Amino acid sequence: MKNAGVSFTYESQRIKYEKLHTYTPDFILDNGVILEAKGRFISSDRTKHLLIKAQHPELDIRFVFMRASNTLTKRSKTTYGDWCDKHGILWCEGSIPKDWL
Secondary structure (H helix, E strand, O other): OOOOOOOOOOOOHHHHHHHOOOOOOEEEEOOOOOEEEEEOHHHHHHHHHHHHHOOOOOOOEEEEEEOOEOOOOOOOEOOOOOOOOOOOOEEOOOOOOOOHH
């Protein structure tokens, strides 16, 4: 292109795109609350749930962790519960609070 005298830029734009995926909730309560039961909470799960939250803010998705005190990675200090708090997502550990039902 330089030899041809063509003006251009190289990797100067970022273009967002999203793949179409589906999400199958673990449990849906009669009151509309969606419960997602998690043992391990891996990066792809977190990314998926942030996209779902952004694209479907009307859904009330809450997490039920086996151990909310687990950290996101071995080197991280952020726990599963911390991550939910940061993103405004309700969560519990072990048993489901009665007021959710």
